[in-house]
């Protein structure tokens with residue numbers, strides 16, 4: 186794997202348009218910290234997470250169990266407040282918003298799709314009624330246009346055939362696609378999906394991920410999918426990996442067309458550097474060179490080299506580092522003075 190370092194806010198300037206660059210960003214998290222304290226024990230679920238999602242982008246956040254994915258999504262959905270750092274979504278500052286703003290944010294700025302289908306749809310309403318409900322609660326669309334919008338959304342999600350069925354009479358995939366229609370009914374600026382395929386088989390998961398991609402493409406809603414399923418990266422252009430409460434790597438996918446017109450899919454993995462220069466080396470790199478405790482670094486004109494410290498080389502200066510002589514009042518020379 187070739188790994189490239191991508192600099193986010195601060196650090197050396199990144200190329201214009203590079204994901205994670207300062208400036209715009211429909212979702213902007215910087216140095217996000219969430220500490221849970223239970224029975225006197227502190228758990229740092231997020232340890233300075235930095236993430237930027239541009240307007241209209243679809244991004245997957247993946248990570249092992251306990252890496253902080255749900256904590257991040259709960260904060261972005263306005264259900265929890267971070268301990269520190271900053272989080273701004275569609276212009277709303279999630280650390281300082283008051284109660285009224287929080288209600289408005291949850292009702293109209295963000296839409297959610299949760300893992301449990303039972304949390305997304307009311308079991309005693311049909312698919313149509315479930316999609317119509319948020320439109321009626323918002324009351325922004327004239328009554329006669331609501332039916333048209335419900336129909337259009339169910340068609341967009343390819344669940345028009347279950348319009349009159351209750352969730353118990355639909356497949357898991359149909360329920361999740363209806364849930365996406367409910368989530369975007371009021372045209373939110375941001376769509377958040379928490380393990381939307383967690384209860385589905387592989388083939389149905391692909392359908393639901395493609396449905397999220399289709400909605401993102403058709404409506405332009407900025408979409409963040411949080412999942413432990415690494416295959417999600419095949420359905421989105423950018424996948425962000427979280428490790429120990431921090432973004433560690435990003436995979437960018439793009440399609441290239443060669444001189445013969447043949448398409449080629451390219452995936453490139455980047456390590457993320459935060460504002461103070463921290464980066465996490467991919468675990469396979471760490472294991473391959475048995476990197477531990479400390480490493481030697483060298484700054485070259487166009488890259489940084491990382492070497493394992495030689496065995497037993499603990500307190501001695503590295504041969505790559507020029508020795509620095511300490512001048513004291515006693516050993517200062519005439520020239521120094």
Ligand SMILES: Nc1ncnc2c1ncn2[C@@H]1O[C@H](COP(=O)(O)OP(=O)(O)OP(=O)(O)O)[C@@H](O)[C@H]1O
Nearest residue numbers: 221223228230249250251252253254255256257413
């Ligand atoms: N309310 C809480 N109180 C105490 N610790 C918590 C709380 N919520 C999460 N944690 C801890 O924070 C860390 C991150 O948890 P989180 O649920 O965000 O991880 P996750 O990546 O979503 O995991 P999973 O894929 O298993 O859901 C874990 O160590 C977890 O035990």
